[in-house]
Amino acid sequence: MSLPLHMSLVEAEERRLVDPDGRPIVESLELLSARDIGVAPLAFGDTDFSHRRVFERPYEGAWRESVYRSAPVRLYRLRGALVLSSSGVVLLRTVDQATGHTGLCLLDETIQYIELAEHGIHLGHDSNSISVSVEKFSRLAGRAVHLLAPGGSYNYYHWNIDVMSRFSVVPEAHRDDVFLVPPLPCQFQWEFLNGVARNRAMRLQAIHAREAVEVDELILIPNIGEFGHFPRPEQLRVFAAAGLGVPSAAPGRRLYIARRNAEHRRLLNEQEVITLLEAAGYEILECETLPLAEQAQRFAEASHIVAPHGAGLTNVVYCDSRAALCELQMDLNVNWLFRRLGNLKGIRYGCVVGENNGPWEPLQPHNKAWHLPVDRLAAVLKREGFL
Structure with a gap:
Protein backbone atom coordinates (compact mmCIF):
# COMPACT_ATOMS: atom_id res chain seq x y z
CA MET A 1 0.00 0.00 0.00
CA LEU A 32 5.54 18.14 28.72
CA SER A 33 2.68 15.78 29.49
CA ALA A 34 -0.97 16.61 28.93
CA ARG A 35 -2.55 18.57 31.76
CA ASP A 36 -5.77 20.20 32.85
CA ILE A 37 -5.68 23.98 33.19
CA GLY A 38 -8.15 25.55 35.60
CA VAL A 39 -9.97 28.68 34.41
CA ALA A 40 -11.42 31.29 36.74
CA PRO A 41 -15.05 32.25 36.00
CA LEU A 42 -15.82 35.50 34.19
CA ALA A 43 -15.47 38.03 36.99
CA PHE A 44 -17.58 40.94 35.75
CA GLY A 45 -19.34 42.48 32.77
CA ASP A 46 -21.06 39.99 30.49
CA THR A 47 -20.88 36.73 32.41
CA ASP A 48 -23.82 34.70 31.06
CA PHE A 49 -24.30 33.86 27.38
CA SER A 50 -26.90 31.15 27.79
CA HIS A 51 -29.60 33.36 26.20
CA ARG A 52 -27.45 35.54 23.93
CA ARG A 53 -26.32 34.72 20.41
CA VAL A 54 -22.53 34.77 20.18
CA PHE A 55 -19.98 32.91 18.09
CA GLU A 56 -17.21 31.65 20.38
CA ARG A 57 -13.67 30.53 19.77
CA PRO A 58 -12.25 27.96 20.33
CA TYR A 59 -15.67 26.30 20.74
CA GLU A 60 -19.25 26.93 21.76
CA GLY A 61 -19.87 27.08 25.49
CA ALA A 62 -16.29 27.96 26.42
CA TRP A 63 -17.60 31.00 28.35
CA ARG A 64 -18.80 28.73 31.17
CA GLU A 65 -15.79 26.40 31.34
CA SER A 66 -13.82 25.90 34.54
CA VAL A 67 -11.05 23.80 33.00
CA TYR A 68 -9.57 22.91 29.62
CA ARG A 69 -7.22 20.15 28.54
CA SER A 70 -3.84 21.10 27.11
CA ALA A 71 -2.20 18.49 24.89
CA ALA A 242 13.86 37.66 28.12
CA GLY A 243 14.31 40.31 30.81
CA LEU A 244 11.41 42.44 29.57
CA GLY A 245 8.54 43.88 31.59
CA VAL A 246 10.63 44.81 34.63
CA PRO A 247 8.44 47.28 36.54
CA SER A 248 9.88 50.42 38.08
CA ALA A 249 6.82 50.90 40.30
CA ALA A 250 3.97 48.93 41.85
CA PRO A 251 0.98 48.31 39.56
CA GLY A 252 -0.93 51.55 39.20
CA ARG A 253 -1.09 52.42 35.52
CA ARG A 254 -4.48 52.40 33.82
CA LEU A 255 -4.22 51.55 30.14
CA TYR A 256 -6.48 51.56 27.12
CA ILE A 257 -5.06 49.62 24.15
CA ALA A 258 -6.34 51.38 21.03
CA ARG A 259 -7.18 49.74 17.70
CA ARG A 260 -8.06 52.90 15.76
CA ASN A 261 -5.28 52.18 13.24
CA ALA A 262 -6.26 48.54 12.72
CA GLU A 263 -7.56 47.34 9.36
CA HIS A 264 -9.70 44.54 10.80
CA ARG A 265 -12.48 44.36 13.41
CA ARG A 266 -12.85 48.12 13.57
CA LEU A 267 -14.72 49.37 16.63
CA LEU A 268 -16.86 52.05 14.99
CA ASN A 269 -17.42 54.09 18.14
CA GLU A 270 -13.95 53.62 19.59
CA GLN A 271 -13.48 57.37 19.98
CA GLU A 272 -16.38 57.42 22.45
CA VAL A 273 -14.60 54.76 24.50
CA ILE A 274 -11.33 56.72 24.34
CA THR A 275 -13.07 59.93 25.43
CA LEU A 276 -14.60 58.14 28.42
CA LEU A 277 -11.29 56.65 29.53
CA GLU A 278 -9.12 59.70 28.83
CA ALA A 279 -11.37 61.71 31.14
CA ALA A 280 -10.65 59.14 33.85
CA GLY A 281 -6.87 59.45 33.41
CA TYR A 282 -6.20 56.39 31.27
CA GLU A 283 -3.10 56.20 29.10
CA ILE A 284 -4.14 55.58 25.49
CA LEU A 285 -1.59 53.20 23.98
CA GLU A 286 -1.02 52.35 20.35
CA CYS A 287 1.26 49.40 20.97
CA GLU A 288 2.54 49.27 17.40
CA THR A 289 4.23 52.66 17.92
CA LEU A 290 6.14 51.64 21.08
CA PRO A 291 9.37 49.70 21.50
CA LEU A 292 8.83 46.22 22.89
CA ALA A 293 10.55 46.99 26.21
CA GLU A 294 8.25 49.96 26.79
CA GLN A 295 5.14 47.94 25.99
CA ALA A 296 6.23 45.23 28.40
CA GLN A 297 7.02 47.68 31.19
CA ARG A 298 3.69 49.51 30.93
CA PHE A 299 1.76 46.25 31.11
CA ALA A 300 3.92 45.10 34.04
CA GLU A 301 2.99 48.30 35.89
CA ALA A 302 -0.72 48.20 34.95
CA SER A 303 -3.45 47.80 37.54
CA HIS A 304 -6.35 48.16 35.06
CA ILE A 305 -6.44 47.45 31.32
CA VAL A 306 -9.33 48.06 28.92
CA ALA A 307 -8.93 46.92 25.34
CA PRO A 308 -10.76 45.60 22.29
CA HIS A 309 -9.72 42.08 21.33
CA GLY A 310 -6.46 42.40 19.40
CA ALA A 311 -2.78 41.48 19.24
CA GLY A 312 -1.72 44.23 21.66
CA LEU A 313 -3.25 42.21 24.49
CA THR A 314 -0.50 39.63 24.03
CA ASN A 315 1.38 41.82 26.49
CA VAL A 316 -0.71 40.41 29.34
CA VAL A 317 2.17 37.92 29.59
CA TYR A 318 4.04 40.74 31.38
CA CYS A 319 1.20 41.66 33.76
CA ASP A 320 1.32 41.51 37.53
CA SER A 321 -1.17 39.09 39.05
CA ARG A 322 -2.91 42.04 40.74
CA ALA A 323 -3.99 43.51 37.37
CA ALA A 324 -7.56 43.49 36.06
CA LEU A 325 -8.53 43.28 32.38
CA CYS A 326 -11.81 44.31 30.77
CA GLU A 327 -11.76 42.99 27.20
CA LEU A 328 -14.14 44.48 24.64
CA GLN A 329 -15.43 41.73 22.37
CA MET A 330 -17.68 41.44 19.33
CA ASP A 331 -20.64 39.03 19.47
CA LEU A 332 -19.64 37.51 16.12
CA ASN A 333 -16.12 36.76 17.32
CA VAL A 334 -16.02 36.15 21.07
CA ASN A 335 -12.49 34.84 21.34
CA TRP A 336 -11.19 33.62 24.70
CA LEU A 337 -7.48 33.65 23.84
CA PHE A 338 -6.65 36.51 26.19
CA ARG A 339 -8.96 35.33 28.93
CA ARG A 340 -7.02 32.06 28.98
CA LEU A 341 -3.63 33.76 28.64
CA GLY A 342 -4.44 36.23 31.42
CA ASN A 343 -5.71 33.37 33.54
CA LEU A 344 -2.20 31.88 33.47
CA LYS A 345 -0.96 35.12 35.02
CA GLY A 346 -3.70 35.14 37.64
CA ILE A 347 -5.23 38.44 36.53
CA ARG A 348 -8.91 39.30 37.07
CA TYR A 349 -10.80 39.09 33.77
CA GLY A 350 -14.16 40.37 32.57
CA CYS A 351 -15.62 41.46 29.25
CA VAL A 352 -18.24 43.63 27.62
CA VAL A 353 -19.58 42.27 24.33
CA GLY A 354 -20.75 44.59 21.55
CA GLU A 355 -22.57 43.87 18.31
CA ASN A 356 -21.43 43.07 14.80
CA ASN A 357 -22.34 45.83 12.36
CA GLY A 358 -23.83 43.78 9.52
CA PRO A 359 -25.12 40.31 8.63
CA TRP A 360 -24.40 37.36 10.90
CA GLU A 361 -21.55 35.55 9.12
CA PRO A 362 -19.55 33.72 11.79
CA LEU A 363 -17.18 32.04 9.34
CA GLN A 364 -15.73 35.39 8.26
CA PRO A 365 -15.58 37.62 11.35
CA HIS A 366 -12.16 39.18 10.98
CA ASN A 367 -13.07 41.97 8.59
CA LYS A 368 -16.29 42.94 10.37
CA ALA A 369 -16.86 46.32 11.95
CA TRP A 370 -18.77 46.52 15.23
CA HIS A 371 -20.00 48.89 17.90
CA LEU A 372 -20.17 48.86 21.69
CA PRO A 373 -22.78 50.34 24.07
CA VAL A 374 -20.60 52.91 25.86
CA ASP A 375 -23.18 53.60 28.59
CA ARG A 376 -23.17 49.91 29.54
CA LEU A 377 -19.37 49.82 29.42
CA ALA A 378 -19.18 52.89 31.70
CA ALA A 379 -21.55 51.29 34.20
CA VAL A 380 -19.45 48.11 34.34
CA LEU A 381 -16.18 49.99 34.69
CA LYS A 382 -17.51 52.21 37.49
CA ARG A 383 -18.94 49.25 39.39
CA GLU A 384 -15.66 47.31 39.13
CA GLY A 385 -13.31 50.12 40.13
CA PHE A 386 -11.88 50.86 36.68
CA LEU A 387 -13.24 54.43 36.76
Whole structure:
Protein backbone atom coordinates (compact mmCIF):
# COMPACT_ATOMS: atom_id res chain seq x y z
CA MET A 1 0.00 0.00 0.00
CA SER A 2 1.38 3.38 -0.99
CA LEU A 3 2.01 6.04 1.64
CA PRO A 4 -0.52 8.89 2.03
CA LEU A 5 0.19 12.38 0.73
CA HIS A 6 -0.06 13.79 4.23
CA MET A 7 -0.07 12.43 7.76
CA SER A 8 0.36 13.54 11.34
CA LEU A 9 3.67 13.33 13.15
CA VAL A 10 2.21 10.67 15.43
CA GLU A 11 1.25 8.53 12.44
CA ALA A 12 4.59 9.13 10.73
CA GLU A 13 6.44 7.90 13.82
CA GLU A 14 4.12 4.91 14.27
CA ARG A 15 4.78 3.83 10.69
CA ARG A 16 8.51 3.50 11.54
CA LEU A 17 9.52 5.24 8.34
CA VAL A 18 13.19 5.00 7.44
CA ASP A 19 15.52 6.84 5.09
CA PRO A 20 17.47 5.10 2.27
CA ASP A 21 20.15 4.23 4.86
CA GLY A 22 17.59 2.50 7.08
CA ARG A 23 17.62 5.19 9.81
CA PRO A 24 14.32 6.35 11.39
CA ILE A 25 12.95 9.45 9.71
CA VAL A 26 10.84 10.46 12.72
CA GLU A 27 11.70 10.13 16.40
CA SER A 28 10.20 12.01 19.31
CA LEU A 29 10.63 12.90 22.96
CA GLU A 30 7.89 14.10 25.31
CA LEU A 31 8.78 17.46 26.85
CA LEU A 32 5.54 18.14 28.72
CA SER A 33 2.68 15.78 29.49
CA ALA A 34 -0.97 16.61 28.93
CA ARG A 35 -2.55 18.57 31.76
CA ASP A 36 -5.77 20.20 32.85
CA ILE A 37 -5.68 23.98 33.19
CA GLY A 38 -8.15 25.55 35.60
CA VAL A 39 -9.97 28.68 34.41
CA ALA A 40 -11.42 31.29 36.74
CA PRO A 41 -15.05 32.25 36.00
CA LEU A 42 -15.82 35.50 34.19
CA ALA A 43 -15.47 38.03 36.99
CA PHE A 44 -17.58 40.94 35.75
CA GLY A 45 -19.34 42.48 32.77
CA ASP A 46 -21.06 39.99 30.49
CA THR A 47 -20.88 36.73 32.41
CA ASP A 48 -23.82 34.70 31.06
CA PHE A 49 -24.30 33.86 27.38
CA SER A 50 -26.90 31.15 27.79
CA HIS A 51 -29.60 33.36 26.20
CA ARG A 52 -27.45 35.54 23.93
CA ARG A 53 -26.32 34.72 20.41
CA VAL A 54 -22.53 34.77 20.18
CA PHE A 55 -19.98 32.91 18.09
CA GLU A 56 -17.21 31.65 20.38
CA ARG A 57 -13.67 30.53 19.77
CA PRO A 58 -12.25 27.96 20.33
CA TYR A 59 -15.67 26.30 20.74
CA GLU A 60 -19.25 26.93 21.76
CA GLY A 61 -19.87 27.08 25.49
CA ALA A 62 -16.29 27.96 26.42
CA TRP A 63 -17.60 31.00 28.35
CA ARG A 64 -18.80 28.73 31.17
CA GLU A 65 -15.79 26.40 31.34
CA SER A 66 -13.82 25.90 34.54
CA VAL A 67 -11.05 23.80 33.00
CA TYR A 68 -9.57 22.91 29.62
CA ARG A 69 -7.22 20.15 28.54
CA SER A 70 -3.84 21.10 27.11
CA ALA A 71 -2.20 18.49 24.89
CA PRO A 72 1.26 17.00 25.49
CA VAL A 73 4.23 18.83 24.03
CA ARG A 74 6.64 16.68 22.07
CA LEU A 75 9.94 17.39 20.39
CA TYR A 76 10.31 15.66 17.01
CA ARG A 77 13.64 14.87 15.37
CA LEU A 78 13.21 14.57 11.58
CA ARG A 79 15.87 13.33 9.18
CA GLY A 80 16.17 14.81 5.70
CA ALA A 81 13.06 16.98 6.09
CA LEU A 82 12.21 19.63 3.54
CA VAL A 83 11.16 22.99 5.05
CA LEU A 84 9.19 25.10 2.61
CA SER A 85 8.37 28.83 2.71
CA SER A 86 8.33 31.35 5.52
CA SER A 87 5.24 29.60 6.90
CA GLY A 88 7.32 26.55 7.73
CA VAL A 89 5.55 23.76 5.82
CA VAL A 90 7.44 20.51 6.39
CA LEU A 91 7.60 17.57 4.00
CA LEU A 92 9.22 14.22 4.62
CA ARG A 93 11.03 12.22 1.98
CA THR A 94 9.57 8.75 2.32
CA VAL A 95 10.52 5.33 1.04
CA ASP A 96 7.84 2.70 0.47
CA GLN A 97 9.49 -0.44 1.86
CA ALA A 98 7.32 -2.71 -0.30
CA THR A 99 8.09 -1.07 -3.63
CA GLY A 100 11.20 1.01 -2.94
CA HIS A 101 9.33 4.03 -4.32
CA THR A 102 10.37 7.40 -2.87
CA GLY A 103 8.05 10.35 -2.49
CA LEU A 104 7.09 13.36 -0.43
CA CYS A 105 4.63 13.48 2.44
CA LEU A 106 3.22 16.62 4.11
CA LEU A 107 3.10 16.86 7.89
CA ASP A 108 -0.41 17.80 9.01
CA GLU A 109 0.78 19.91 11.94
CA THR A 110 2.57 22.32 9.57
CA ILE A 111 -0.21 22.89 7.02
CA GLN A 112 -2.99 24.14 9.28
CA TYR A 113 -4.32 27.49 8.01
CA ILE A 114 -2.30 27.02 4.81
CA GLU A 115 -3.42 27.29 1.17
CA LEU A 116 -1.00 24.80 -0.36
CA ALA A 117 -1.05 26.24 -3.88
CA GLU A 118 0.05 29.63 -2.56
CA HIS A 119 3.23 27.94 -1.36
CA GLY A 120 3.92 26.11 -4.61
CA ILE A 121 2.61 22.75 -3.37
CA HIS A 122 0.36 20.67 -5.61
CA LEU A 123 -1.21 17.35 -4.69
CA GLY A 124 -1.59 14.78 -7.46
CA HIS A 125 -4.31 12.57 -6.05
CA ASP A 126 -4.53 10.48 -9.22
CA SER A 127 -0.82 9.79 -9.21
CA ASN A 128 -0.58 9.87 -5.39
CA SER A 129 2.31 12.29 -5.57
CA ILE A 130 3.28 15.79 -4.47
CA SER A 131 5.01 18.34 -6.65
CA VAL A 132 6.73 21.41 -5.26
CA SER A 133 7.56 24.57 -7.17
CA VAL A 134 10.16 26.83 -5.56
CA GLU A 135 12.40 29.69 -6.63
CA LYS A 136 15.32 28.70 -4.43
CA PHE A 137 16.51 25.37 -3.03
CA SER A 138 19.38 24.71 -0.63
CA ARG A 139 20.65 22.10 1.79
CA LEU A 140 21.58 22.72 5.39
CA ALA A 141 24.09 20.35 6.91
CA GLY A 142 23.79 19.51 10.57
CA ARG A 143 20.89 20.37 12.85
CA ALA A 144 18.31 23.18 12.81
CA VAL A 145 15.36 24.18 14.99
CA HIS A 146 12.05 25.05 13.29
CA LEU A 147 10.83 28.52 14.42
CA LEU A 148 8.19 29.20 11.79
CA ALA A 149 4.40 29.36 11.88
CA PRO A 150 1.61 29.24 9.29
CA GLY A 151 1.12 32.79 8.10
CA GLY A 152 1.35 34.29 11.57
CA SER A 153 4.96 35.30 12.04
CA TYR A 154 4.35 38.99 11.36
CA ASN A 155 1.40 39.30 13.70
CA TYR A 156 2.55 40.31 17.18
CA TYR A 157 0.35 37.74 18.90
CA HIS A 158 1.26 34.79 16.68
CA TRP A 159 4.96 35.64 16.70
CA ASN A 160 5.03 35.60 20.49
CA ILE A 161 2.63 32.76 21.30
CA ASP A 162 2.96 30.41 18.32
CA VAL A 163 6.68 30.89 17.69
CA MET A 164 8.67 32.47 20.50
CA SER A 165 6.99 30.56 23.32
CA ARG A 166 8.67 27.42 21.95
CA PHE A 167 11.88 28.78 23.46
CA SER A 168 10.32 28.02 26.84
CA VAL A 169 10.75 24.29 26.21
CA VAL A 170 13.65 24.05 23.73
CA PRO A 171 16.24 21.89 25.51
CA GLU A 172 19.56 23.49 26.34
CA ALA A 173 21.30 21.03 23.99
CA HIS A 174 19.68 22.80 21.02
CA ARG A 175 20.36 26.43 21.98
CA ASP A 176 23.46 26.52 19.75
CA ASP A 177 21.71 25.00 16.72
CA VAL A 178 20.70 27.02 13.67
CA PHE A 179 17.20 28.51 14.11
CA LEU A 180 15.05 28.61 10.99
CA VAL A 181 13.01 31.82 11.01
CA PRO A 182 10.93 33.82 8.53
CA PRO A 183 12.37 37.08 7.18
CA LEU A 184 12.33 39.49 10.14
CA PRO A 185 11.12 42.93 9.00
CA CYS A 186 9.52 43.89 12.33
CA GLN A 187 11.47 45.62 15.07
CA PHE A 188 9.63 43.70 17.79
CA GLN A 189 10.94 40.44 16.33
CA TRP A 190 14.55 41.54 16.72
CA GLU A 191 13.94 43.06 20.14
CA PHE A 192 12.49 39.84 21.47
CA LEU A 193 15.20 37.66 19.93
CA ASN A 194 17.83 39.92 21.50
CA GLY A 195 16.09 39.52 24.85
CA VAL A 196 16.02 35.74 24.49
CA ALA A 197 19.65 35.56 23.42
CA ARG A 198 20.89 37.89 26.19
CA ASN A 199 24.69 37.63 25.85
CA ARG A 200 24.66 34.40 23.86
CA ALA A 201 25.11 34.34 20.10
CA MET A 202 22.24 32.94 18.05
CA ARG A 203 22.54 31.51 14.56
CA LEU A 204 19.53 32.41 12.42
CA GLN A 205 18.66 31.38 8.88
CA ALA A 206 15.71 33.08 7.22
CA ILE A 207 13.48 31.12 4.85
CA HIS A 208 11.62 33.23 2.30
CA ALA A 209 8.43 32.58 0.37
CA ARG A 210 8.87 29.98 -2.40
CA GLU A 211 12.14 28.82 -0.84
CA ALA A 212 12.89 25.27 0.27
CA VAL A 213 15.65 24.08 2.58
CA GLU A 214 16.50 20.43 3.08
CA VAL A 215 17.83 19.88 6.60
CA ASP A 216 19.94 16.92 7.71
CA GLU A 217 18.27 16.93 11.11
CA LEU A 218 15.27 19.13 11.91
CA ILE A 219 14.01 19.78 15.46
CA LEU A 220 10.29 20.52 15.45
CA ILE A 221 8.07 21.35 18.44
CA PRO A 222 4.67 21.67 16.77
CA ASN A 223 1.68 23.74 17.84
CA ILE A 224 2.64 24.34 21.46
CA GLY A 225 -0.54 25.53 23.12
CA GLU A 226 -2.42 24.74 19.89
CA PHE A 227 -2.02 28.21 18.37
CA GLY A 228 -2.86 29.86 21.69
CA HIS A 229 -6.29 28.29 22.12
CA PHE A 230 -5.08 25.99 24.91
CA PRO A 231 -2.11 27.85 26.43
CA ARG A 232 0.09 26.30 29.09
CA PRO A 233 1.86 28.08 31.96
CA GLU A 234 5.16 26.63 30.79
CA GLN A 235 4.92 28.79 27.66
CA LEU A 236 5.38 31.93 29.75
CA ARG A 237 8.90 31.04 30.88
CA VAL A 238 10.53 32.71 27.91
CA PHE A 239 8.83 36.04 28.56
CA ALA A 240 10.32 36.19 32.04
CA ALA A 241 13.69 34.96 30.80
CA ALA A 242 13.86 37.66 28.12
CA GLY A 243 14.31 40.31 30.81
CA LEU A 244 11.41 42.44 29.57
CA GLY A 245 8.54 43.88 31.59
CA VAL A 246 10.63 44.81 34.63
CA PRO A 247 8.44 47.28 36.54
CA SER A 248 9.88 50.42 38.08
CA ALA A 249 6.82 50.90 40.30
CA ALA A 250 3.97 48.93 41.85
CA PRO A 251 0.98 48.31 39.56
CA GLY A 252 -0.93 51.55 39.20
CA ARG A 253 -1.09 52.42 35.52
CA ARG A 254 -4.48 52.40 33.82
CA LEU A 255 -4.22 51.55 30.14
CA TYR A 256 -6.48 51.56 27.12
CA ILE A 257 -5.06 49.62 24.15
CA ALA A 258 -6.34 51.38 21.03
CA ARG A 259 -7.18 49.74 17.70
CA ARG A 260 -8.06 52.90 15.76
CA ASN A 261 -5.28 52.18 13.24
CA ALA A 262 -6.26 48.54 12.72
CA GLU A 263 -7.56 47.34 9.36
CA HIS A 264 -9.70 44.54 10.80
CA ARG A 265 -12.48 44.36 13.41
CA ARG A 266 -12.85 48.12 13.57
CA LEU A 267 -14.72 49.37 16.63
CA LEU A 268 -16.86 52.05 14.99
CA ASN A 269 -17.42 54.09 18.14
CA GLU A 270 -13.95 53.62 19.59
CA GLN A 271 -13.48 57.37 19.98
CA GLU A 272 -16.38 57.42 22.45
CA VAL A 273 -14.60 54.76 24.50
CA ILE A 274 -11.33 56.72 24.34
CA THR A 275 -13.07 59.93 25.43
CA LEU A 276 -14.60 58.14 28.42
CA LEU A 277 -11.29 56.65 29.53
CA GLU A 278 -9.12 59.70 28.83
CA ALA A 279 -11.37 61.71 31.14
CA ALA A 280 -10.65 59.14 33.85
CA GLY A 281 -6.87 59.45 33.41
CA TYR A 282 -6.20 56.39 31.27
CA GLU A 283 -3.10 56.20 29.10
CA ILE A 284 -4.14 55.58 25.49
CA LEU A 285 -1.59 53.20 23.98
CA GLU A 286 -1.02 52.35 20.35
CA CYS A 287 1.26 49.40 20.97
CA GLU A 288 2.54 49.27 17.40
CA THR A 289 4.23 52.66 17.92
CA LEU A 290 6.14 51.64 21.08
CA PRO A 291 9.37 49.70 21.50
CA LEU A 292 8.83 46.22 22.89
CA ALA A 293 10.55 46.99 26.21
CA GLU A 294 8.25 49.96 26.79
CA GLN A 295 5.14 47.94 25.99
CA ALA A 296 6.23 45.23 28.40
CA GLN A 297 7.02 47.68 31.19
CA ARG A 298 3.69 49.51 30.93
CA PHE A 299 1.76 46.25 31.11
CA ALA A 300 3.92 45.10 34.04
CA GLU A 301 2.99 48.30 35.89
CA ALA A 302 -0.72 48.20 34.95
CA SER A 303 -3.45 47.80 37.54
CA HIS A 304 -6.35 48.16 35.06
CA ILE A 305 -6.44 47.45 31.32
CA VAL A 306 -9.33 48.06 28.92
CA ALA A 307 -8.93 46.92 25.34
CA PRO A 308 -10.76 45.60 22.29
CA HIS A 309 -9.72 42.08 21.33
CA GLY A 310 -6.46 42.40 19.40
CA ALA A 311 -2.78 41.48 19.24
CA GLY A 312 -1.72 44.23 21.66
CA LEU A 313 -3.25 42.21 24.49
CA THR A 314 -0.50 39.63 24.03
CA ASN A 315 1.38 41.82 26.49
CA VAL A 316 -0.71 40.41 29.34
CA VAL A 317 2.17 37.92 29.59
CA TYR A 318 4.04 40.74 31.38
CA CYS A 319 1.20 41.66 33.76
CA ASP A 320 1.32 41.51 37.53
CA SER A 321 -1.17 39.09 39.05
CA ARG A 322 -2.91 42.04 40.74
CA ALA A 323 -3.99 43.51 37.37
CA ALA A 324 -7.56 43.49 36.06
CA LEU A 325 -8.53 43.28 32.38
CA CYS A 326 -11.81 44.31 30.77
CA GLU A 327 -11.76 42.99 27.20
CA LEU A 328 -14.14 44.48 24.64
CA GLN A 329 -15.43 41.73 22.37
CA MET A 330 -17.68 41.44 19.33
CA ASP A 331 -20.64 39.03 19.47
CA LEU A 332 -19.64 37.51 16.12
CA ASN A 333 -16.12 36.76 17.32
CA VAL A 334 -16.02 36.15 21.07
CA ASN A 335 -12.49 34.84 21.34
CA TRP A 336 -11.19 33.62 24.70
CA LEU A 337 -7.48 33.65 23.84
CA PHE A 338 -6.65 36.51 26.19
CA ARG A 339 -8.96 35.33 28.93
CA ARG A 340 -7.02 32.06 28.98
CA LEU A 341 -3.63 33.76 28.64
CA GLY A 342 -4.44 36.23 31.42
CA ASN A 343 -5.71 33.37 33.54
CA LEU A 344 -2.20 31.88 33.47
CA LYS A 345 -0.96 35.12 35.02
CA GLY A 346 -3.70 35.14 37.64
CA ILE A 347 -5.23 38.44 36.53
CA ARG A 348 -8.91 39.30 37.07
CA TYR A 349 -10.80 39.09 33.77
CA GLY A 350 -14.16 40.37 32.57
CA CYS A 351 -15.62 41.46 29.25
CA VAL A 352 -18.24 43.63 27.62
CA VAL A 353 -19.58 42.27 24.33
CA GLY A 354 -20.75 44.59 21.55
CA GLU A 355 -22.57 43.87 18.31
CA ASN A 356 -21.43 43.07 14.80
CA ASN A 357 -22.34 45.83 12.36
CA GLY A 358 -23.83 43.78 9.52
CA PRO A 359 -25.12 40.31 8.63
CA TRP A 360 -24.40 37.36 10.90
CA GLU A 361 -21.55 35.55 9.12
CA PRO A 362 -19.55 33.72 11.79
CA LEU A 363 -17.18 32.04 9.34
CA GLN A 364 -15.73 35.39 8.26
CA PRO A 365 -15.58 37.62 11.35
CA HIS A 366 -12.16 39.18 10.98
CA ASN A 367 -13.07 41.97 8.59
CA LYS A 368 -16.29 42.94 10.37
CA ALA A 369 -16.86 46.32 11.95
CA TRP A 370 -18.77 46.52 15.23
CA HIS A 371 -20.00 48.89 17.90
CA LEU A 372 -20.17 48.86 21.69
CA PRO A 373 -22.78 50.34 24.07
CA VAL A 374 -20.60 52.91 25.86
CA ASP A 375 -23.18 53.60 28.59
CA ARG A 376 -23.17 49.91 29.54
CA LEU A 377 -19.37 49.82 29.42
CA ALA A 378 -19.18 52.89 31.70
CA ALA A 379 -21.55 51.29 34.20
CA VAL A 380 -19.45 48.11 34.34
CA LEU A 381 -16.18 49.99 34.69
CA LYS A 382 -17.51 52.21 37.49
CA ARG A 383 -18.94 49.25 39.39
CA GLU A 384 -15.66 47.31 39.13
CA GLY A 385 -13.31 50.12 40.13
CA PHE A 386 -11.88 50.86 36.68
CA LEU A 387 -13.24 54.43 36.76
